[in-house]
Amino acid sequence: MSESPVLAAPGRAARLRWFAVRNPLFLAGLAVFVLVIVGAAFAPWIAPYDPHAIHFADKLVAPGTPHLFGTDALGRDIFSRIVWGARTSLYIGFTVLSIALLIGVPIGLFAGYYGGRLDHLLMRFSDVFLAFPPLLLPIAITAAIGPGLFHAMLAIAVSWFPWYARIVRGAVMRVRGELYITAARAMGVRHAWIMLRHALPNSRTPVIVQASMDFGYTILAAASLSFIGIGARPPAVEWGLMVAMSRSKFLEYWWTAAAPGFAIFVTVLAVNLIGDGLRDLLDPRHGSSQ
Numbered sequence: 001m002s003e004s005p006v007l008a009a010p011g012r013a014a015r016l017r018w019f020a021v022r023n024p025l026f027l028a029g030l031a032v033f034v035l036v037i038v039g040a041a042f043a044p045w046i047a048p049y050d051p052h053a054i055h056f057a058d059k060l061v062a063p064g065t066p067h068l069f070g071t072d073a074l075g076r077d078i079f080s081r082i083v084w085g086a087r088t089s090l091y092i093g094f095t096v097l098s099i100a101l102l103i104g105v106p107i108g109l110f111a112g113y114y115g116g117r118l119d120h121l122l123m124r125f126s127d128v129f130l131a132f133p134p135l136l137l138p139i140a141i142t143a144a145i146g147p148g149l150f151h152a153m154l155a156i157a158v159s160w161f162p163w164y165a166r167i168v169r170g171a172v173m174r175v176r177g178e179l180y181i182t183a184a185r186a187m188g189v190r191h192a193w194i195m196l197r198h199a200l201p202n203s204r205t206p207v208i209v210q211a212s213m214d215f216g217y218t219i220l221a222a223a224s225l226s227f228i229g230i231g232a233r234p235p236a237v238e239w240g241l242m243v244a245m246s247r248s249k250f251l252e253y254w255w256t257a258a259a260p261g262f263a264i265f266v267t268v269l270a271v272n273l274i275g276d277g278l279r280d281l282l283d284p285r286h287g288s289s290q
Contacts, residue, residue, distance in 0.1 A: 019281050026280075029273025036267055040086035047080035051237050060253050070255040072246060078259050081237050085260065088238045089219045089267060092153055096218040097211050099157035100164055105200075105207070107161070108168025112203075113176055113195050123169070126162035134159065135224060142230045149222075149238070152231040156221050160214065167210055171203030178202075209279045216271035223264055239264050 020027060039046055048066070055075035063070040069078040107126065111119040129137065141155035142148075175181065176199060184194050223240025225231030227247075232238035234245075239260040246256035 019277075023277050023280065025273045026277025029270040029277065032266060032270035033274060036086050036270070037090065039083050040090050043083045043087060047077075047083045049077035049080040051076065051081040051084040052235055053077075060249070060256070062253075063255050063259075069259040070253075072242075072256050073249060073253075078242075078255065081242060082239070082260055082263050084237045085239045085242065085263070086267075088149070088232065088236065089222075089264075092149070092222045092238075093215045093218045093271075096153050096157045096160070096222070097215060099154065100161040100214075101207070101211065103157070104161035104164030105168050108165040108170075109172055109195055109200055109203075111165065112169035112172030113191070113199055115173070119169070122165070126165045129159055130162045132159065135221060138221065138225060139228070139230065142225060147230040147233060149226075149232040149236060152222055152225045153218075155225075156218060160218075163214075164207060164210065167206050168200075168203055171206055172199045175199055175202045205282045209275060209282060212278050213272060213275035215275075216268035219271075220264060220268050 048068075053076060055071075057075065058067070058071050059073055059075040061067050061071040061075075067077050067079065069082065071077055072081075104126075107122050111122040132140070137159040138152065138155035141158060142151050145151050145155075172195075181194060181198055184198060219239075222231055223238070223243070226233075226238055226240035227244040229244065232241045234241070242260035243257045243264075246253070246260075250257040
């Protein structure tokens with residue numbers, strides 16, 4: 001017997017309350033990530049200084065007053081640059097995942113639904129990109145098309161879309177034999193409608209979980225490319241670039257690299273905690289097996 005709408009909503013609310021109580025790490029990660037989003041959205045009002053303003057008289061000032069996180073070799077306020085850099089990091093995460101999903105989801109959807117030769121062709125195409133180590137391919141692509149933030153994001157997305165293609169393919173293959181899809185085919189419903197209306201929505205949970213986990217790794221990968229000089233370039237404000245520009249002075253002026261490095265660490269950790277929580281929330285079988 002199906003659950004009535006009247007009981008369904010309180011049931012979901014009770015499950016959310018129970019989940020929140022049982023998962024304090026998820027709440028902590030969510031709070032930190034919301035703080036990063038708020039900081040990025042209100043950066044012009046939160047940052048006390050212009051992130052690009054150069055003041056040689058204040059260069060390499062230690063953390064304290066009036067510079068909370070100190071200043072870099074050009075006298076720029078590090079706290080202001082970290083706040084503005086949050087915008088770049090969020091932009092990187094959303095852009096990379098959007099491109100990877102736009103490429104990977106249709107490939108996995110067609111491969112999983114139709115199977116056969118099309119499945120074999122699309123998966124072998126994806127395997128070409130999976131044959132490279134996760135960071136080596138973005139480095140090669142960026143080196144080939146030229147350094148820059150957009151090129152770095154495009155390179156990371158191209159190297160990551162096969163994972164989403166395989167996730168969607170596996171999920172669609174599990175649901176394509178279900179009774180409701182068989183009934184839709186028997187009724188003469190178009191394949192495109194079945195894929196978009198039934199197969200894809202019932203395969204979205206693993207995609208959401210994987211995307212939430214990958215968001216932090218996109219920030220880390222972009223920071224890595226910036227660190228070796230083929231990602232973001234000055235005058236862009238990006239955490240990985242800040243670390244790269246301060247590495248020669250790290251031993252003596254530790255805060256110049258430690259502050260943006262800590263921002264990367266905290267943000268990636270927060271997103272991973274959110275991803276773990278979403279996995280438990282959206283997949284009750286996984287949560288019950290812990």
